[in-house]
Amino acid sequence: MFFSALSASKAVFGMTVALETRGLVKKFGGFVAASDVAIRVAEGARHALIGPNGAGKTTLVDLLTGFLEPSAGEVILKGENVTHLAQHQRVRRGLVRTFQINRLFADMTVLESVTLAVCERRGLGWRWWRPVGAFTEALDEAGEILAMLHLSDVAHERTRNLAYGRQRLIEIGLALAARPRVLLLDEPAAGVPAGQSRALFETIARLPREVTILLIEHDMDLVFRFAERISVLVGGALLTEDVPEVIARDARVREVYLGEAAGG
Amino acid sequence: MSLSSAGGTRSPSAPSSAAGISAAAPAARALRGAARWHWAEYVFWAVPVAAYFLFPENLVLLSQIAITALFALSLDLILGYAGIISLGHAAFFGLGAYVAGLMSVHGWGDPLAGLAGAALVTALGGLVTSFLVLRGADLTRLMVTLGVAMMLYEAANKLTAITGGVDGLQGVSFTPILGLFGFDLYGRTAYLYSVAVLFALFWLARRLVHSPFGLSLRGIRQNVVRMPAIGAPVHARLVAIYTLGAAYAGVAGALLTQTTQFVSLDVLAFNRSAELLLIVVLGGTGSLYGALLGTVVFMVAHHLLSDINPNYWQFWLGALLVVIVLFARDGVMGGVRRLNRVIARRKGGKA
Structure with a gap:
């Protein structure tokens, strides 16, 4: 079992894992903001994390960066367990975030x-x-x-x-x-006028491939244009993860997220 | 010492750099020039020298101003640059005062050794208490600093065998500074000594605030949440500056002991901490000079007002404070900056 966990962390589809969580849980009193989240972001990925409001996206970023302490579970950065490292120590190791609000x-x-x-x-x-x-x-x-x-x-x-x-x-x-070696962008276009968000994403798209990017974003157009892989978070739990084409066709995703977006 | 070299060398930007970088050049030049001495600063420091000749009768008061200015500088370092609010900074001032006094009473009357001893002990005190103070938010810090100062006051009050309690520490005397300059009855040596120490420590603080370390302190004050996200160990930085601030306060306290040859309990009194906070806010935080100007304005106002109205002078001092805090934001230094901007605009208009 130890061996399988080790080999799993080393490779996803033959690629190295840059950032990984195992059984990440965060409870605020009785409220579960993150429930057993296991996410893997491959080296050099353009990975997006989507989900409706209150799905726990920012909480997850806070857990990854050490802004919040998880109730259970682990955060692994390039094979190193960083769960108990302070924020600035993770930044020194290349795990860097931006904030949803400046x-x-x-x-x-x-x-x-x-x-x-x-x-x-x-x-x-x-x-x-x-x-x-x-x-x-x-x-x-x-x-x-x-x-x-x-x-x-x-x-x-x-x-x-x-x-x-x-x-x-x-x-x-x-x-x-x-x-950054792994860059967490928490809704980088939030509050940016529509005309400028495109330019902003072009800037992000130009970042070198050595930088692994996990994008947390609300705007579906931006996500589908940018991401090569998408994880869907609902109610603090991971619903599914796949390439954009599959996510777009996924009935459950449509129901909880796209349906809501179309309806509202 | 070469003050002018503080700005560093101006090097042309790399030839390979993109065109965009040259657009940022004025900003880079401004950053490089920020540490250079402005002519107004030379004028400012000429004032205490001139005062020595102009007011030979008032050297005792002037020494008090210099010492309080150093004390204010120590609070500005932690409040103005790192955003740590303290209502008990007199704890370190008093501790330094007693350390210098006790050293002399027990046969170590060299003034510079006294300053060093006070700095060392208060730095240690700052280091230890920083872990309590930095624990909470502003209100907690206010209470913890206040509490620590109160405990120290009562400890000094109770330990009469060591401190002399309410009677004060008797038998304090000091040898000549560097074995050359003895303390005289007119307070000449005391004044020049106080100003020299103030200037030396100001100069150090000035270097510090313009350094990357100083920039990181400003970062902590302006956005404490962001700092860890750019890789800065916020807690360690705050411990360091709190420790340094304590040492500065300790040296100020030691200076008071050495220039007055006496230590009384009021070096640890709450009043001293509260007045200091007023002085720094009055002068404007986060510029070093604000702390110095605040001290001068406060002490001179105090002196003049108590001459005019010995019983009720605090009324007018209170009124002055309210007016300045309400109508001149960022204190005296804020006013100076605004004036500077107006003059610059006028000049620009004429050109």
């Missing part, structure tokens, strides 16, 4: 914010003698991230002065600065 540094300039994140990844966070500006490589790297996200022209602006859609890009920029 969590930014409102009074920093855009460049300062991203430089802060770059400094943390480079292990400069304890350096207290030399000024930030003397760490030229960190500054340059932050500049490159801003250029990639088309934020260079607002690099000197305070974050709070930007429109929400552009703030959303900083949210992604902060995650990229941590050099």
